[in-house]
Amino acid sequence: MTQPLLAVEDLSVRLPPGADRAHALAGVSLSLAPREILCVVGESGSGKSMLASTVMRLLPPGVAPDGGRLAFRGRDLLALPEAGMRRIRGAEIGMIFQEPMTALNPLRRAGDQIAEMFRIHTRLDARAIRARTLALLAEVRMPDPEAALRAYPHELSGGQRQRVMIAMALALEPALLIADEPTTALDVTTQGRILALIRDIQHRRGMGVLFITHDFGVVAEIADRVAVMRAGRLVEAGPADQVLNRPQDPYTRALIAAVPPLAPRAARAPGGPPILALAGVAKTYRGGGLLPGRARVTHAVRDVSLTLARGTTLGIVGESGSGKSTLARCIVRLLDPDAGTIRLGDTDLAALSRRAMRGQVRRVQMVFQDPFASLNPRRRAGDLVAQGPRLHGMARGAALDRARELFALVGLDPAAMDRFPHEFSGGQRQRIGLARALALEPEVLIADEPVSALDVSVQAQVLALLDSLRDRLGLSMLFITHDLRVAGQICDRIAVMKDGVVVEAGPTAAVFADPQAAYTRALLEAVPGRAWIPGRPQAAAAAG
Amino acid sequence: MAILRRLLGNPAALLGALLLAAVILAALVAPLLFPNDPLSLVGRPLQWPFANPRAWLGTDPSGRDIAAQIFYGARVSLLIGLVATLIAVAIGIAVGALAGYYGGLVDEALMRVTEAFQTLPSFLLLLVLVAVFGSDITTVTVAIGLVSWPAPARLTRAEFLSLRQREFVQACRVLGMGDARIIVREILPNALPPVIVYASVVMAVAILLESALAFLNLSDPNIASWGNLIGAGRGVLRTQWYVSAIPGVAILLTVLAVSLVGQGLNDALNPRLRGAAPVKAVP
Numbered sequence: 001m002t003q004p005l006l007a008v009e010d011l012s013v014r015l016p017p018g019a020d021r022a023h024a025l026a027g028v029s030l031s032l033a034p035r036e037i038l039c040v041v042g043e044s045g046s047g048k049s050m051l052a053s054t055v056m057r058l059l060p061p062g063v064a065p066d067g068g069r070l071a072f073r074g075r076d077l078l079a080l081p082e083a084g085m086r087r088i089r090g091a092e093i094g095m096i097f098q099e100p101m102t103a104l105n106p107l108r109r110a111g112d113q114i115a116e117m118f119r120i121h122t123r124l125d126a127r128a129i130r131a132r133t134l135a136l137l138a139e140v141r142m143p144d145p146e147a148a149l150r151a152y153p154h155e156l157s158g159g160q161r162q163r164v165m166i167a168m169a170l171a172l173e174p175a176l177l178i179a180d181e182p183t184t185a186l187d188v189t190t191q192g193r194i195l196a197l198i199r200d201i202q203h204r205r206g207m208g209v210l211f212i213t214h215d216f217g218v219v220a221e222i223a224d225r226v227a228v229m230r231a232g233r234l235v236e237a238g239p240a241d242q243v244l245n246r247p248q249d250p251y252t253r254a255l256i257a258a259v260p261p262l263a264p265r266a267a268r269a270p271g272g273p274p275i276l277a278l279a280g281v282a283k284t285y286r287g288g289g290l291l292p293g294r295a296r297v298t299h300a301v302r303d304v305s306l307t308l309a310r311g312t313t314l315g316i317v318g319e320s321g322s323g324k325s326t327l328a329r330c331i332v333r334l335l336d337p338d339a340g341t342i343r344l345g346d347t348d349l350a351a352l353s354r355r356a357m358r359g360q361v362r363r364v365q366m367v368f369q370d371p372f373a374s375l376n377p378r379r380r381a382g383d384l385v386a387q388g389p390r391l392h393g394m395a396r397g398a399a400l401d402r403a404r405e406l407f408a409l410v411g412l413d414p415a416a417m418d419r420f421p422h423e424f425s426g427g428q429r430q431r432i433g434l435a436r437a438l439a440l441e442p443e444v445l446i447a448d449e450p451v452s453a454l455d456v457s458v459q460a461q462v463l464a465l466l467d468s469l470r471d472r473l474g475l476s477m478l479f480i481t482h483d484l485r486v487a488g489q490i491c492d493r494i495a496v497m498k499d500g501v502v503v504e505a506g507p508t509a510a511v512f513a514d515p516q517a518a519y520t521r522a523l524l525e526a527v528p529g530r531a532w533i534p535g536r537p538q539a540a541a542a543a544g
Numbered sequence: 545m546a547i548l549r550r551l552l553g554n555p556a557a558l559l560g561a562l563l564l565a566a567v568i569l570a571a572l573v574a575p576l577l578f579p580n581d582p583l584s585l586v587g588r589p590l591q592w593p594f595a596n597p598r599a600w601l602g603t604d605p606s607g608r609d610i611a612a613q614i615f616y617g618a619r620v621s622l623l624i625g626l627v628a629t630l631i632a633v634a635i636g637i638a639v640g641a642l643a644g645y646y647g648g649l650v651d652e653a654l655m656r657v658t659e660a661f662q663t664l665p666s667f668l669l670l671l672v673l674v675a676v677f678g679s680d681i682t683t684v685t686v687a688i689g690l691v692s693w694p695a696p697a698r699l700t701r702a703e704f705l706s707l708r709q710r711e712f713v714q715a716c717r718v719l720g721m722g723d724a725r726i727i728v729r730e731i732l733p734n735a736l737p738p739v740i741v742y743a744s745v746v747m748a749v750a751i752l753l754e755s756a757l758a759f760l761n762l763s764d765p766n767i768a769s770w771g772n773l774i775g776a777g778r779g780v781l782r783t784q785w786y787v788s789a790i791p792g793v794a795i796l797l798t799v800l801a802v803s804l805v806g807q808g809l810n811d812a813l814n815p816r817l818r819g820a821a822p823v824k825a826v827p
Contacts, residue, residue: 332718361720374711378733388719436715 003074004031005176005208006055011068013047013054013232024050024063026232034175037202037209039219039240042229043255043455044426048212051229052180055210056095057085073175091121094169098181100161104153110164111137111149117171136167140197158320159190163197170201177202180212187319188482192526195221214455216259217485220244220529228252244532258460260485262530264509268492272310275476276331276364276444279305281340281350283326300326302500304340308444313470313477315491315508317484317523323500324480328448331478332366333357344444362392365437369449371429375421381432382407382417388439399439406435411465427458431465438469445470446478451486463489484527488512496520550812557808563801567618567794574615582612582768590784604776604787614794616768621751621798624685628750631689633743636696637732643697644704645727655701658694666691670753674762681764684757688750699742703735737813744806748799755795770795 013025025047032038042048053059055070055077070077072093077085089095097103105113111133118129130149137145140163153161162182169177179198183191199222202209211222219226219240226243228235228251236249247253283301301323308314318324330337333349342349344363352360365388368374375384385406386399394402400417407414410431421429430450437445447466451459467490470477481487487494488508495505496517504517515521524530551557574582586599589607594600601611643654661669673687707713708731716726757763758771765772770791777787 329714334714334717358720358722361718366715366718368711368715370711374715376712376716376730376734387716387721391720433715436719440719 002033004071005034005036005073006030006032006210007069007071008051008055009069009071011051011054011070012066013050013059014064014066016062020045021232023066023232025054027068028229028232028234029068030227030234030237032176032208032210034208035202035206037199037211037222037224038227039211039213039223039225040227040229041213041216041219041255043214043457045231046229047232048214048229049180050232052095052178052210052212055178056089056093057082087121090117090169090174091172092174093176093178094172094174095178095180096162096165096169096182099185100158100165101153103165104161106153108152109149110151110153110156110161114164114168114171117168121172132171133167136171137164139170139201140164140167142167157190158186159194162186162190162194166194166197166201170205173205174207176208176210178210178212181214182211183218184213184215188484188528189319189522189526191218191528195528198222215528216244216256216456217527217529217532220532228255255457258457260460260463260489262485262488262512262524262527264488264507264512265490265492268312274307275310275345276308276478277341277343278307278327278331279341279343281305281327281330281342282338283323283330283335284338299500301330301337304497304500304502306495306502306505308476308478309492310476311470311474312492313467313479313490315479315481315487315494316497317481317487317494318497319482319523321499322497324497325448326500327497328366328446328478328480331446332361332364362388362440363442364444364446365440365442367430367433367437367445367447367450370453371426371433372421372453374433375429377421380418380420381412381424384421384432385417385435385439388436392440402439403435406439409438409469410435411461425458427454427462430454430458430462434462434465434469438473442475444476444478446480448480449482450479452481452483459486466490484512484523496523547812551805551808554808554811556804557811560801560804560808563797564805567622567798567801570615571618571622574612574619578609578612578615580612582616583608583766586612590780590787592784593786593790601790602786604773605780605784606776610773610787610790613768613773614770614791617770617773617791617794618798620681620767620769621754621795624681624688624754625747625751625798625802627685628688628692628753629743629747631686632692632746632750633696633739635689635693637700637739639693640697640700640702641704641727641732641735644701645708645723645731647705651701654697658697661691662694667753667756670757671760671762674757679757679762679764681767684754684763688753691753692746692750696739696742696746699739700735703738704731707731707734738810741806741810741813744802744809748802748806751795751799751802755791 008028008030011025011028012023015022015024028051040048040051054065065078072088114133114136115129118124118132124132133149134145137148142148142160142163148160156164183194186194195218198209213219223240225238226240227237228243228249230251236243236247236252243252244256247256281301281304285298285300304327306314316324316327326335329335331342331349337350340350347360349357349360382400382403385403389399389402390396403417404414407417412428412431424432451462454462463486469475479491491508493506494508494511495502496519497503498519504511504515504520511520512524515524552561585607586609587596587603587607589603589605591599591603593602595602599609599611601614604610639654639658643651669691670687673690674684677683677687713726713730716730754763754769755771755774758769759775759778761775763769763771773791774788777784781788
């Protein structure tokens with residue numbers, strides 16, 4: 001048997017006193033063979049990133065390993081002095097991070113940052129360094145390596161920045177690449193290309209890759225072997241096919257069952273007459289210089305016309321910059337549309353003054369993306385929910401009674417109304433946001449990426465809640481998402497947006513089965529792990 | 545309460561709090577220890593400290609009791625510090641909140657005014673105000689407040705600029721909340737902690753400004769203030785240095801106390817120093 005590239009034996013990492021648990025990692029044993037991609041998958045707080053940080057010895061202050069062994073090519077990394085660790089970092093173990101914007105220095109050119117790897121670790125002269133940097137940029141398939149050499153990070157797209165990061169990590173030909181959620185911040189089509197790139201380079205160079213992710217779709221796409229973590233412990237590990245299709249541990253099974261299949265939901269009866277009708281809506285941002293010629297003009301939304309039938313859910317799907325969030329904000333008039341009409345029943349919301357809009361807000365409410373930022377940290381949960389009714393004239397006592405009912409409705413304990421937002425988990429916070437929107441008994445609910453910040457198991461619960469509330473309260477819902485799996489779960493119809501334009505709209509099943517626009521096809525093809533059907537391990541086993 | 549406990553758990557902040565408590569105590573007990581007017585004559589001028597049991601810190605060039613002036617001076621310094629800080633922070637928050645929340649033209653206009661105040665040295669402006677409007681204690685206090693607001697305004701504006709982008713503010717607008725309510729009830733409580741911390745700096749500077757005015761004989765001569773005492777000792781600085789040194793030490797300790805408490809407050813309110821929650825390693 002060959003020596004493993006990375007062997008983790010019974011590794012424990014202690015957290016400082018007062019943390020929510022004593023150990024970030026407790027007795028984790030793993031091994032990574034050369035030329036292998038090991039996916040460590042888990043929900044937030046599972047310790048998967050801590051594992052990567054421990055290998056690189058980049059732990060935050062107060063956190064330290066207190067047991068076990070960590071061997072890289074037979075050398076014990078835990079016993080290595082800091083100077084020895086510095087020689088390993090970058091040279092023998094490369095790392096790429098989740099957010100390429102913050103991992104790159106915004107004031108230095110991309111080429112310089114890659115070249116720095118050579119300047120620190122090698123004695124190459126400037127000309128050789130430049131040649132190597134160019135070759136790397138070509139290897140990560142930057143569209144124009146010469147231009148990328150001189151570009152500042154803000155001049156590159158998210159995917160290109162991640163390619164620069166990968167080039168940096170690969171510069172010294174490390175034997176092991178650690179990738180910590182490298183595609184989470186990227187759009188789905190970009191994610192597909194980056195995954196293919198990592199897989200391709202791993203194959204060509206024969207590297208080992210430790211790939212940290214929360215996304216089972218990504219796991220299905222890239223993993224040779226999978227390790228599932230939960231609360232600092234290893235739950236299950238094995239070959240990808242076995243863990244994905246024949247999971248043994250109940251937790252793994254529950255996680256996989258929570259992954260929405262890429263399939264349209266069963267069709268429901270078509271809804272009633274349109275309740276919300278958008279016609280020719282446009283929004284343009286103007287920024288930049290004072291001189292008219294220098295001003296930057298962005299057409300965020302261009303001539304969008306859509307209708308939402310009463311009692312149904314319309315999904316708006318698109319990547320970042322497609323204008324889907326701008327459109328949502330125009331409907332609730334957080335932004336003022338430049339043109340078009342937004343008819344809610346027989347009222348044109350787009351034509352209302354701000355004051356008149358305040359009288360109409362109770363008819364259309366919104367749920368926001370970020371469960372941390374969307375609740376005022378200094379207000380109690382009950383007050384947050386009661387706020388809307390009180391603003392519209394309800395007495396405090398009655399509003400709090402209403403809030404109590406809503407807490408029960410969204411599945412929260414009404415006894416928790418006196419707590420502050422930080423005392424709730426992300427999923428619970430999103431329920432508070434939902435209760436706040438429902439408190440005004442809106443006719444239309446606009447949900448802007450309401451589950452994209454949540455763990456997959458919590459995401460499934462919140463989606464189920466939204467769906468059941470829609471049925472029970474007869475809500476009409478506009479559901480904005482970048483995730484086609486999620487859209488398939490909840491939407492009756494979907495509209496695909498790109499660069500501010502609706503490129504395709506129709507019943508979810510029809511769009512999934514027979515996409516008309518080229519962009520829709522590209523989106524569907526880019527969904528990670530689309531060949532793998534979660535929740536149906538038997539079928540997959542039979543097919544395989 | 546957790547904040548208070550954290551504040552007093554910090555040795556420097558605890559020292560500051562004790563010093564500040566001592567100054568406040570001195571201000572409170574002044575009329576009990578010295579029932580007579582602190583500006584009345586008690587004996588021969590320029591007696592050294594501990595030479596005369598009736599004036600144990602000595603007398604100034606006019607023969608007034610230094611100890612009485614120190615104790616009464618604590619009241620003046622604290623009062624000026626508090627009131628001027630309140631004025632400065634109130635103006636600063638109003639200007640900063642409006643500029644930060646509305647942005648655009650409102651922001652441009654208010655920030656240009658703020659810069660106009662900032663480019664002028666504040667002590668110079670204070671001298672002009674006192675020269676024009678006279679130097680009774682009310683005018684001096686208001687004038688100090690009027691020259692100290694630009695920094696709190698900039699701080700408040702910065703906080704508002706980042707907070708108004710947050711989704712909870714958008715959520716309030718979606719609920720149909722008016723701008724005034726959003727500014728005062730929703731954003732301001734979140735923007736306040738750094739401003740409160742900065743208020744301690746404003747207060748320390750306000751006390752120093754009053755002393756500097758008094759040293760130039762431009763503060764209210766009819767009250768017993770530390771600055772007045774330093775001003776009185778100016779002519780005998782080389783021989784009877786204690787006349788200026790004693791109030792000087794009092795000012796030093798008070799400003800130090802306010803700064804230490806402010807610094808401690810900053811540490812206590814700063815979430816990054818709170819506990820040691822498991823933070824993801826940042827490259």
